[in-house]
Amino acid sequence: MNNIKHNFDEVIELRGTDSKKHNLYPPDVIPMWIADTDFKCAQPIVDVLVDRAAHGVYGYTTSADNFNLSVQRWLKKRFDWDIDTAWVEYAPAVVAGLVNAIQAFTRQGDKVLIQSPVYHPFHHIIANNGRTKVQNNLLLNSGRYEIDFEDLERKLKDPQTKLMLLCNPHNPVGRVYTREELMRIGELCLQHGVIVVSDEIHSDIVYEGHRHIPFPTLSEEIRNNCIVCLNPSKTFNTPGLRTAAIVIPNEDLRQAYHETIIANKADGRTIFGTLAFETAYNECDYYADQLVEYLAENVRFMMDYFERNIPNIKVIKPEATYLMWLDCRQLGMEQKELRTFMLERAKVGLHDGTIFGAEGTGFLRMNIGCRKAVLKEALVRIERAVNALNL
Numbered sequence: 001m002n003n004i005k006h007n008f009d010e011v012i013e014l015r016g017t018d019s020k021k022h023n024l025y026p027p028d029v030i031p032m033w034i035a036d037t038d039f040k041c042a043q044p045i046v047d048v049l050v051d052r053a054a055h056g057v058y059g060y061t062t063s064a065d066n067f068n069l070s071v072q073r074w075l076k077k078r079f080d081w082d083i084d085t086a087w088v089e090y091a092p093a094v095v096a097g098l099v100n101a102i103q104a105f106t107r108q109g110d111k112v113l114i115q116s117p118v119y120h121p122f123h124h125i126i127a128n129n130g131r132t133k134v135q136n137n138l139l140l141n142s143g144r145y146e147i148d149f150e151d152l153e154r155k156l157k158d159p160q161t162k163l164m165l166l167c168n169p170h171n172p173v174g175r176v177y178t179r180e181e182l183m184r185i186g187e188l189c190l191q192h193g194v195i196v197v198s199d200e201i202h203s204d205i206v207y208e209g210h211r212h213i214p215f216p217t218l219s220e221e222i223r224n225n226c227i228v229c230l231n232p233s234k235t236f237n238t239p240g241l242r243t244a245a246i247v248i249p250n251e252d253l254r255q256a257y258h259e260t261i262i263a264n265k266a267d268g269r270t271i272f273g274t275l276a277f278e279t280a281y282n283e284c285d286y287y288a289d290q291l292v293e294y295l296a297e298n299v300r301f302m303m304d305y306f307e308r309n310i311p312n313i314k315v316i317k318p319e320a321t322y323l324m325w326l327d328c329r330q331l332g333m334e335q336k337e338l339r340t341f342m343l344e345r346a347k348v349g350l351h352d353g354t355i356f357g358a359e360g361t362g363f364l365r366m367n368i369g370c371r372k373a374v375l376k377e378a379l380v381r382i383e384r385a386v387n388a389l390n391l
């Protein structure tokens with residue numbers, strides 16, 4: 001086991017590296033929008049990639065056994081979930097896995113349910129694949145998002161609803177669903193013949209007092225009615241390496257998923273993505289642990305800062321993820337004005353809440369996967385700009 005201490009305060013120049021996050025805005029804006037961190041990934045990942053790059057031959061690659069074993073190890077170690085390595089399928093990214101699942105498990109015109117506000121591709125991939133989107137919107141009750149189970153049941157009952165895309169932990173509202181909530185979802189979906197695709201990409205970054213429960217561990221029946229999407233990329237900051245895993249315990253679902261991959265010829269892997277993925281899940285527990293510690297401190301600092309100095313913006317208390325959901329409705333601005341205000345007055349590039357659905361109106365998402373010093377600077381800028389409004 002590694003005893004490396006990762007330095008999350010290391011200053012790394014990201015401009016000029018084709019970073020989507022750092023290229024969008026001019027240099028005087030702090031980019032806190034798209035969901036990658038500013039951190040260097042774990043040293044064992046850097047080492048394995050540098051070593052392989054030096055080899056100089058980059059032919060077609062296959063590493064299914066080691067890849068599947070690394071998923072098995074991580075899930076057992078981190079979540080005490082025993083999986084069979086045969087359950088693991090590959091996807092170039094989680095969103096590609098969601099698309100494969102939609103194509104494999106539903107037909108044109110079928111309804112697919114999502115819980116809005118939610119990670120924006122959930123909204124788009126359904127219509128883009130000729131399916132119909134159904135929304136079970138989350139309810140904001142006393143500063144915490146909750147599931148509207150009555151509405152959920154009504155929509156799952158519709159015989160045309162075939163699939164539910166679950167986001168747990170949830171981006172952008174930061175919920176880690178409890179066992180009770182997940183059981184209710186699982187039971188309702190079983191009862192109404194709706195398959196659950198559980199996107200658990202944020203499951204490594206969960207804060208004290210909360211525990212991530214992999215959806216298939218709820219019961220044997222539920223395990224046979226769902227699939228799980230994983231990618232170490234959020235934790236280890238490797239999304240540019242395009243390699244994800246889809247865990248499918250049920251053989252029929254797995255076969256249908258696999259046939260879709262083959263039909264789309266979407267099974268080609270990358271050397272670097274595969275190596276990074278395996279190294280993350282086999283050797284880099286220390287990094288995930290230290291990252292959560294570092295981010296928890298960022299969360300504590302920013303929650304406290306908003307409460308004391310910018311009380312007109314309410315931060316939804318995150319149970320997971322480095323994506324903070326800011327309720328800016330008290331600023332009394334139209335959405336476009338809010339976005340422009342943050343960009344042009346505060347010089348902080350946040351994600352527009354309405355990207356995650358109309359339910360995000362009045363909200364902004366702030367990515368705090370950055371150095372503490374950068375976070376502090378961003379908060380000072382927002383405070384100054386808000387104070388100048390003389391509310």
Ligand SMILES: Cc1ncc(COP(=O)(O)O)c(C=O)c1O
Pocket residue numbers: 035092093094095096119167171199201202231233239244
């Ligand atoms: C819930 C969720 N799923 C998937 C992704 C993207 O994953 P990938 O790059 O593997 O498609 C993100 C990125 O923000 C996300 O928040």
